[in-house]
Amino acid sequence: xxxxxxxxxxxxxxxxxxxxxxxxxxxxxxxxxxxxxxxxxxxxxxxxxxxxxxxxxxxxxxxxxxxxxxxxxxxxxxx
Amino acid sequence: xxxxxxxxxxxxxxxxxxxxxxxxxxxxxxxxxxxxxxxxxxxxxxxxxxxxxxxxxxxxxxxxxxxxxxxxxxxxxxxxxxxxxxxxxxxxxxxxxxxxxxxxxxxxxxxxxxxxxxxxxxxxxxxxxxxxxxxxxxxxxxxxxxxxxxxxxxxxxxxxxxxxxxxxxxxxxxxxxxxxxxxxxxxxxxxxxxxxxxxxxxxxxxxxxxxxxxxxxxxxxxxxxxxxxxxxxxxxxxxxxxxxxxxxxxxxxxxxxxxxxxxxxxxxxxxxxxxxxxxxxxxxxxxxxxxxxxxxxxxxxxxxxxxxxxxxxxxxxxxxxxxxxxxxxxxxxxxxxxxxxxxxxxxxxxxxxxxxxxxxxxxxxxxxxxxxxxxxxxxxxxxxxxxxxxxxxxxxxxxxxxxxxxxxxxxxxxxxxxxxxxxxxxxxxxxxxxxxxxxxxxxxxxxxxxxxxxxxxxxxxxxxx
Numbered sequence: 001x002x003x004x005x006x007x008x009x010x011x012x013x014x015x016x017x018x019x020x021x022x023x024x025x026x027x028x029x030x031x032x033x034x035x036x037x038x039x040x041x042x043x044x045x046x047x048x049x050x051x052x053x054x055x056x057x058x059x060x061x062x063x064x065x066x067x068x069x070x071x072x073x074x075x076x077x078x079x
Numbered sequence: 080x081x082x083x084x085x086x087x088x089x090x091x092x093x094x095x096x097x098x099x100x101x102x103x104x105x106x107x108x109x110x111x112x113x114x115x116x117x118x119x120x121x122x123x124x125x126x127x128x129x130x131x132x133x134x135x136x137x138x139x140x141x142x143x144x145x146x147x148x149x150x151x152x153x154x155x156x157x158x159x160x161x162x163x164x165x166x167x168x169x170x171x172x173x174x175x176x177x178x179x180x181x182x183x184x185x186x187x188x189x190x191x192x193x194x195x196x197x198x199x200x201x202x203x204x205x206x207x208x209x210x211x212x213x214x215x216x217x218x219x220x221x222x223x224x225x226x227x228x229x230x231x232x233x234x235x236x237x238x239x240x241x242x243x244x245x246x247x248x249x250x251x252x253x254x255x256x257x258x259x260x261x262x263x264x265x266x267x268x269x270x271x272x273x274x275x276x277x278x279x280x281x282x283x284x285x286x287x288x289x290x291x292x293x294x295x296x297x298x299x300x301x302x303x304x305x306x307x308x309x310x311x312x313x314x315x316x317x318x319x320x321x322x323x324x325x326x327x328x329x330x331x332x333x334x335x336x337x338x339x340x341x342x343x344x345x346x347x348x349x350x351x352x353x354x355x356x357x358x359x360x361x362x363x364x365x366x367x368x369x370x371x372x373x374x375x376x377x378x379x380x381x382x383x384x385x386x387x388x389x390x391x392x393x394x395x396x397x398x399x400x401x402x403x404x405x406x407x408x409x410x411x412x413x414x415x416x417x418x419x420x421x422x423x424x425x426x427x428x429x430x431x432x433x434x435x436x437x438x439x440x441x442x443x444x445x446x447x448x449x450x451x452x453x454x455x456x457x458x459x460x461x462x463x464x465x466x467x468x469x470x471x472x473x474x475x476x477x478x479x480x481x482x483x484x485x486x487x488x489x490x491x492x493x494x495x496x497x498x499x500x501x502x503x504x505x506x507x508x509x510x511x512x513x514x515x516x517x518x519x520x521x522x523x524x525x526x527x528x529x530x531x532x533x534x535x536x537x538x539x540x541x542x543x544x
Contacts, residue, residue, distance in 0.1 A: 011213070013211070016346075020350060023350050026357040036358060039354075039358075040358050047347055054239075054347075057240050059240050059243065060243075061232060061242070061243045062242070062244050062245070063247055064218075064265060073244065
């Protein structure tokens with residue numbers, strides 16, 4: 001699995017946490033250029049993934065009920 | 080003649096009667112506030128019960144001591160006296176103190192439950208769960224017809240996107256507590272990440288369900304974090320103490336749970352700014368070491384073409400291609416083979432010093448260029464999109480330069496020696512003859528000069544002492 005594919009599977013929270021960790025690692029210094037570049041590439045992927053999630057604004061508004069032991073959800077409508 | 084008095088006199092007598100009456104002074108009256116009118120001098124209202132009504136007034140000074148705002152329909156106990164308003168002949172109740180009726184009992188029940196649950200550990204900070212930072216789905220236990228669900232839907236629209244699942248519940252009146260508990264339990268069977276339990280503002284009676292023990296326990300036992308959002312900011316309920324977080328209002332609950340999108344975006348941007356700054360300092364460090372390397376090479380190199388190569392290396396380091404290493408090696412091999420073929424000892428001496436310097440320099444350049452190439456290659460990959468074409472053309476140019484350099488280097492090498500009066504002897508197969516042992520009397524040999532060759536026969540030979 002490429003890193004891009006890994007990122008694609010991450011939740012927003014995981015992505016932003018990973019991004020934060022990478023930034024801190026790079027800021028701490030003492031790493032070679034290979035790792036620096038790797039961090040940069042990963043960070044860009046993570047940033048893009050986060051943006052993609054943020055751009056998504058479609059949401060469902062539902063109500064949940066239980067009838068005879070089974071859960072039922074339906075779209076919430078107001079009169 | 081019977082006594083005739085004025086209306087004023089009459090009302091004054093009645094007023095005096097009232098003021099002297101023990102039963103009409105310093106008494107508590109219970110009733111409900113109705114027709115409340117607010118004036119700068121005080122509040123005027125009717126105090127009524129199911130069968131009767133009396134005008135009442137509470138003046139500004141008494142009002143300011145109350146600590147709460149009397150409202151329409153509020154059930155109260157009022158302390159005061161009955162007085163007649165002489166100009167109108169109307170009597171009214173002058174209120175000194177108002178207590179919300181039933182508040183005493185409620186208050187005691189509230190305090191008792193709070194103490195009990197507190198001792199049991201239901202309010203412990205250690206039990207409080209951390210709210211998910213970016214929930215995908217929010218459950219809401221409230222009335223479907225109330226303002227709360229609308230407020231939450233509206234407030235959350237501009238925030239981090241999450242689905243909303245309402246578990247409709249009665250939030251006041253008989254059965255409200257049970258209904259709220261059912262809602263919390265229902266959402267615990269669903270996949271919501273966090274639950275808001277709430278209702279809008281109202282009287283203490285309206286909010287009472289949130290002070291019920293079963294509601295407190297349902298919140299405590301919820302596997303999913305619960306945010307309470309009951310009434311106004313000043314209203315505190317038992318539910319607020321048990322919940323993992325308390326929101327001042329239902330709108331506030333949405334704001335607590337879901338972060339503002341623009342805020343998240345700027346945080347994201349902040350990370351990228353820090354990242355760029357950090358990578359920038361890595362690059363600066365590299366540039367510095369390139370410069371250092373270059374200056375070293377410049378100082379130590381005695382050969383112009385090597386100096387030129389070191390400059391080329393620096394240039395290439397920005398773009399990079401590991402084939403330069405191969406080119407260097409190739410060059411060195413060529414040099415070695417030329418050297419092997421052309422062994423006249425005089426020429427060898429001529430170039431020995433040169434060779435050593437060249438080889439040492441080549442090796443140093445190989446080592447450092449390999450290092451720089453590796454760095455450069457990686458950097459190239461990171462920015463690879465645009466500059467590929469440019470790099471390709473730089474590389475091509477570099478190769479051409481390398482070719483011409485190689486020619487120059489060869490020019491310095493022993494082949495050149497022929498032009499200076501030396502000749503090279505080979506057998507008929509073209510092999511260079513470097514030892515007398517390889518030549519027999521009667522052999523034919525080829526003598527190579529600068530501008531041609533001649534065949535000669537060996538008539539005698541002599542071994543050097």
